[in-house]
Amino acid sequence: MVVRRPPGRRAQILAVAADRFHRSGYHQVSMTEVAAGVGITAPALYRHFRGKPELLDRAVRLGLDALADGLRTADSTDALAAALAAVAVGHRPLGTLVQRDARLLAPARRASLRRELRADTALMAAVLRAERPELPDRDAELLCWSALSACAGLSYQSAAPQPRRAEAVLRELVAAVLAVSLDGTDLCSLPADGLGEAGGEMPVTPGPRPQARREELLVAAVRLFHERGFDNVSTDQLGAAVGITGPSVYRHFDSKAQLLAASLVRSRERLWHEVDGAISAADGPAAALEAGLAAYVGFARRNGDYLGAMLSETERLAPSDRRVAVDFRRDFLRTWVGLLRLVRPECDAVEARIRVHALFALVNDGVRNRPHSARPDLGDCLLRLGRAVLGVS
Known part of the structure; x- marks a missing residue:
């Protein structure tokens, strides 16, 4: 049969x-x-x-x-x-x-x-x-x-x-x-020292050598996990990236999984500090949305590796760490949705969520998509595109 x-x-x-x-x-x-x-x-x-x-x-x-x-x-x-x-x-x-x-x-x-x-x-x-x-x-x-x-x-x-x-x-x-016009973008519209090439890292603050080495490992881990994926990065590669042997990594972190979790936590802390600080310091919802957009674009251009690792490696975290990461994303999104609805009262929660997700995807891709990510006016371009996506241009 x-x-x-x-x-x-x-x-x-x-x-x-x-x-x-x-x-x-x-x-x-x-x-x-x-x-x-x-x-x-x-x-x-x-x-x-x-x-x-x-x-x-x-x-x-x-x-x-x-x-x-x-x-x-x-x-x-x-x-x-x-x-x-x-x-x-x-x-x-x-x-x-x-x-x-x-x-x-x-x-x-x-x-x-x-x-x-x-x-x-x-x-x-x-x-x-x-x-x-x-x-x-x-x-x-x-x-x-x-x-x-x-x-x-x-x-x-x-x-x-x-x-x-x-x-x-x-x-x-x-x-x-x-319909956005990118003609005449201002190459100096954002601070040069705050908007390096895509994938660049925040400078490491000098300190006692063990602490500095830990910070260097966090930066290197984000870059390598983003570029190659968690499973394709060995402790030997992590150690070599900061000038130590593979086994020496375990002096700072108990496991590769712990290093992944710590590197994502550190980057989340920086993101929240920069963006929430800009929003909180602004005078009124419209100014806060504009300040938050500029801060997010600036963070993204300095931390393209983190944004890539956040997208690709969150599922590799232990369940408890993954829940924390997902909760952070929800809280971050909720802040932006609420702010957009204050600026555009006619925009309901469904539309606001679609627009905010579109904004993050556009910026996150924009800082990592060569050759366009190498444009000297990328910061201003992303601001214009971000306003268009949010409907506030």
Whole structure:
């Protein structure tokens, strides 16, 4: 007797895998869990896919294919906004899969995905420049990358908003991003000493040698975990980054996991101190929102490695540390949502959350997306784009 597989089984598997990877992180999901989500056995799952790497690869490709299909038929900026919004809602896990998990794929596959995204951006930029021929190529490309990033912010919401509402808000904010003028940006609008190249680190305060070494390890850990992933960084590599042997790392931290947790805690403390301090010192909600935006952009440009590690490695924390990190994100988000609603009373909580998530995704990507991250006017560009996303430009 021939046993027929249910139609669409591969698509069903990919949908479940994408959702599980999105919610829990690639490393926390097993093939058995994916199989159970589909209602089949693990051996049956292996008849469709050879392993988790292929599942991740195919799940990312499914979303990117939908994006490319939508963009190919877009002949105006309104159509671009509609296409991006539809993919963001219809393939909600795609943002986290691309920004967080795709780096775990083989180098050749990562390069291929990057080429596909560049091709998508080129399609968008061609449409944008047809409507705005005065735009330099680099500005058109930055606006398009920023629109993609803003839509990816929907992936980071803990609860999915009503699809039609989400699409409407995303269409509006994408249109606003694509309409931003980057011409005449002020290269000195933000302090040069506070806005180094993306991925730069905060200077280490001199002190007693053991304490300084601990601080150096925290900085090096954030950079290495961001660049290579927690599992791909050894204690020997961590030690070599600060001029000590691998075993010497354990004089400062009991384990690599403890070092990861401490490095993320230290960066969170800096983020809260800088941004909340700027918001608290401002006079009135509008000034506070502007000050908070400038502070967040400044922090992001100095601490791109932390933002990358926060996105990619939080799931590698011990459960108790992970809960603390998630609680911090919620509190931070709540502050911004409340502030935006004070500035824009017509904006309800659903729209405010979509816009704030879009802001963070846009800035976090912007400081790490070369070659645009090397622009000397990046700080001012991100301020303009951030205002557009929040709807306060």
